[in-house]
Amino acid sequence: MAKGSWQQRIQRAEELTSQRPFVAEILGFYVQLARFQEGLYQRLENASQSKTEIALQGRVSGPPELRELVSSFGVFLSVVEASGPARLAEMARDLRHRGDEAWSNCLDTCWSGTQTSPAAPQEFLGRAFLQPYAEFVRSRIVMQWNGYTYSLCPFCNRKPGLGILRQMKDSARRSLMCSFCAAEWEFRRIVCAGCGEEDNRKLPVYVAAEFDYVRVECCDTCRQYIKTVDLTKNGLAEPVVDEIASAPLDLWAQEHGYSKLELNVVGM
Ligand SMILES: [Zn+2]
Ligand SMILES: [Zn+2]
Structure with a gap:
């Protein structure tokens, strides 16, 4: 993702903070995270422009650039400690005090994707930190996914972290966005991204008046849900940010017995 996109996300989050006091705290945390992520992304880009090889070998303990990433993890943990919700802040403090080796292990596990499901809170920290790196690595690879139909x-x-509806010719098409590397790919609208259910009677969609452009797409077969940001209804929305800013919908879905397919970058 280009630098401008981080700025857009941060700006949108700041805008929504003043409009929606009930999610101001979590958006404030997101802004701190996004600023850190933007800085990390920028450093990776600069390093690649100065021809430093950023090789990805599946292990963060390998190349020097990745070791450098590990040292930035301490700074990241301090950010979470200072601005995150109490539970995460405590976890970050804990992990920060455990030092380099614990950090490497945490990042290794997160990068290789071998974490438990649902991810443990500590793994959430590693994932949020590595997310811009994943985005950076993906952006440098030309991908061909025409005809790709998987979730x-x-x-x-x-797993995808959210859905996006965009106007294409005369219909709105849904795509899914990866919760980690931010890849976006088209996915059929009436299919559960969790279990593949296609019977629309088992796929209820809920929309609340306060967030009429955010759909809670549920599945009564696997009891999971994903939120989809409808850009045909609100062209100002930044999907990643608006997904976070509609946190009350997550509480609603969970109270109704649905669990989220994948948590977002602020752990909700
Ligand atoms: Zn991905
Ligand atoms: Zn399902």
Whole structure:
């Protein structure tokens, strides 16, 4: 993702913070995270422009650039400690005190995608930190995914974190966005991204008046849900940010017995 896109996300989050006091705290945390992520992305880009090889070998303990990433993890943990919700802040403090080796292990596990499902809170920290790196690596690879029909990310094989509806010719098409590397790929509208259910009677969609452009797409077969940001209804929305800003819908879905297919970058 280009630098401008991080700025757009941050700007949108700041805008929504003033409009929606009930999610101001979580959006404030997101802004801090996104600023850190933008900085990390920028450093990776600069390093690649100065011809430093950023090789990805599946292990963060390998090349020097990745070791450098590990050292930035401490700074990231301090950011979460200072601005994250109490539970995450405590976890970040804990992990920060455990030092380099624990950090390497955490990042290794997260990068290789071998974490438990649902991810443990500590793994969430590693994932949020590595997310811009994943985005950076993906952006440098030319991907061909015409005809790809699966719900897992074609690049990193992780679950989608949200859906996006865009106007295409005369219909709105849904795509899914990876929760980790931010890849976006087209996915049929009436199919559960969790279990593949296609019977629309088992796929209820809920929309609340306060967020009429965010659809809670549920599945009564696997009892999971994903939120889809409808850009045909609100062209100002930044999907990643608006997904976070509609956090009350997550509470609603969970109260109704649905669990989220994949948590977002602020762990909700
Ligand atoms: Zn991915
Ligand atoms: Zn399902």
